[in-house]
Amino acid sequence: MKNKPIKLSDIAEKLNVSTVTVSKALRGHPDISQKTTKLIKETAEKIGYTPNFMARNLSSRKSNTIGVIVPKIAHFFFGAIIESIYDIAFRNNYEIILTVSQENEKREKKHIQTLLSMKVDGIIISISQETKDYSIFDAVKARGVPIVFMDRIPAIPDVDTVSVNDRLGAFMAIEHLIKLGHTRIGHFAGYSEINIGKERYLGFEDAMNKYNIPINPDWICHGGFGEKAGYDSFIKLYQKNSLPDVIFTVTYPVALGIYMAASELGLKIPDDIDVICFGNAKVMKFFAPPLSCVDQPTELIAEKSMKLLLNKINNPDDKSVNEVEIPTDLVLRGTCRTFNRK
Amino acid sequence: MKNKPIKLSDIAEKLNVSTVTVSKALRGHPDISQKTTKLIKETAEKIGYTPNFMARNLSSRKSNTIGVIVPKIAHFFFGAIIESIYDIAFRNNYEIILTVSQENEKREKKHIQTLLSMKVDGIIISISQETKDYSIFDAVKARGVPIVFMDRIPAIPDVDTVSVNDRLGAFMAIEHLIKLGHTRIGHFAGYSEINIGKERYLGFEDAMNKYNIPINPDWICHGGFGEKAGYDSFIKLYQKNSLPDVIFTVTYPVALGIYMAASELGLKIPDDIDVICFGNAKVMKFFAPPLSCVDQPTELIAEKSMKLLLNKINNPDDKSVNEVEIPTDLVLRGTCRTFNRK
């Protein structure tokens, strides 16, 4: 009962022309006359022909496909970015192969290999929080496959990147806290091996230094970019009886972890502990209290990344290195609005 | 500077065997002796060979790939499901091609064709809210490609489906409201053409009928499953000065729309207007007030869908029709906890 898919040769036979003629006609190649092209296109449409993706890509050696690797999906930041990427890809007639590393370096590596074996035309990646071995990225470059690093960027030279102004964004947040009168400021910093961890910490440090506020190492907690990290760090500080007045978190999920821990511990935000995070999400404004944050414009990140990548794909000889930096905004909602010195 | 990817014949030449031998060895075919197999596998590893996905799939006529189509990504429900699907796929050595219809029937159709042309081994789909023409799904079936409908299911016979108990879930929610003393109950119902819209409405109706509470047609609002629908409907009711006491929404985003509208209008949830929705999300518990809902176990939905699909892929002769139904739970948080008759 299995309908065999229609192929080029079916159309060719029917119209008594060669398969090459059909192939060319369908792609609008000037070799073929208007008349024949029209005829072929019409019959192709009529009998419902769709080209075999594999065959086409194998012989043409390109896939019109972009590979995307992200650490997570079910988090607002990546979800929003992915949605935008899909949208842009669709409009440009590209397919997306999305893979998820689950913050796991080995998976990430395997995905990259898969994408290469699929002959994707380019790759957009936000690396996992635990990725330490960057040699795989050299392999990608060696293959001549354009790659754009987005948001989470490894420290390697000469790569195209799109990120937000992490350092300044963090600085602005901390400066705001200080101006509110805060001095006992903590920072849940993720991992410092990776740019977003490092830069955001640096921004934090910049502000603390500028206003001559000592940094309490107890309050600088590392551990990851997810909820668990925020939750665990908070619980630990609480148990050590060493909570700061306010915590700046490296990501939104980390802040979520704090909300979770605080609610379990019966601590009130923002009275007992205040929170501000890097990264925005639509739902924050409905939180109790609405969470203030440093806004990262996801759509813009996606757009710039895609533009950069498509540009590299279409101009293979373009060896330029582009490091796009997107500005951030401080969005003040219910948290970190005021501070009453205890 | 472009490293040519290594191919089968490179290994074959190096070891002085035929490409077929290499191909077989790498796939562990019994034709080849242990010794040669080991040797081939080792050198393949050493020189970093990865098979060309396109070539392999073209000649073998299968792809070890599953196509997934969802209406949205950046919404908790789908995000969570997709994440689980990716996880299961990875563990089973399948690739996922994820596409996003953006609630658009034409895109959805195009994606299906693309997936077919990519020769995916099977498809998991949650159809768009506006999909009316189901003929494309027959085409998929005719091709012999297994397809599993998940959550959003078209009304066509003999298809494999995985859904939650929409009707009962809605019934339980409404019954709870009624037992709280509510009678002025509204329902933002999405579209009734599609199962989740229809069934959840039916559950609503069941409860209203059981307790002999008249349904006010003004309070049954249709329009979609997204935030905009919730927002628009709420504003409209407000302007008509005809708000119910409590609204049951067909999805979580619709409830979000209400939160948004209510906050703009200065109405307090749950005092001025109360809300409960179908569909859960981790962040709801941090809302002001924490949103009560009917929980849909996303992980289970993903798991059942994948299991069903993989089963069909591995047993092509299995013509059974499976309709998996997953139970739901009422999760009470800050909304719809009590009701003081006005």
Next chain:
DNA sequence: AAGATTTTAGTAACCGATTAAGTTATCGTT
């Protein structure tokens, strides 16, 4: 020890397209 089997490997054909390199017929030039 000869024939039957099994092991192990190789040959040829093919998957469904695309690209490169012909082949005619037609046309314009001078």
Next chain:
DNA sequence: AACGATAACTTAATCGGTTACTAAAATCTT
């Protein structure tokens, strides 16, 4: 009228594998 140029197709080769057959060597049978 002879020549090169152009238009419109076709033929052959190729992309990098896999499958179906075939063949030689090794092992087993009786």
